[in-house]
Amino acid sequence: MQTFWSHCCREYFYDSELLMFCILIVASFQISFWTLNAALIYLDTHKTRFDKYRIQSNKPKVSLQPELVSKIRKSIVKYTITASLFTPILYLLLNIKGRVDMRGPTPPITTIIWQTLLFIFTEDTLFYWGHYLLHHKSLYKFHKEHHTYQQPIGIVAVLSDPLESLIQIQSAVWLAAALLPHKHIFTLMVWIIIRVHQTVYAHGGYNIPYVHMKHYIPSLFLGCKPHDYHHRVGKYNYGSFFSFWDKVMGTYKEPDTE
Ligand SMILES: [Zn+2]
């Protein structure tokens, strides 16, 4: 059956599902990462009406000084090389149990929603425990680089040791998809965009109302203030999407309650 996806594969990716997977996964990450960060960099380098939502407003804005730009540039090059090598391996891993559908029709919205929710819940649990363990003194050396800045901005979301990135972050992001028998490339692209938005916003330094689910269901979601606080003090709030595990384990701290 001729579908939009099979047409794209044949016309634009030399009929190679592997090539199509790698380009669409990397593009979903890069486009969502840089779109959101462009907006955050604009806020950090201009005086705007969003200044009143800055989390660490008692400190000056993080300007893009040469030392920060150089560190971020190195980190982004390192991240891009690691991701480029990892993406073809990811394609093989996702096809061990079940397969990634690269040519079938776009799944129904209900399938996209339940699969994405499964990815979110699995990632949140694995991320919490991996992050919690990385703060143990014997493992902290792998996580130290991510904590270089106590006043984070969106682009520092990728500041991490390649080992931390592959073992802790990528395994949490992809485990549920690897175990799922049938997953469509479109659902995986939606998942990446949601995950990138979550992590960049958590490091963004702005608590802007209405743009995050935390605004609507504050008791369920972690949001950006707790992760900003995690960077400021180097402990508490180890989760990604939800505050559930932090509350169960007694590691939750809402910065306003200091
Ligand atoms: Zn940490």
Ligand SMILES: [Zn+2]
């Ligand atoms: Zn962080």
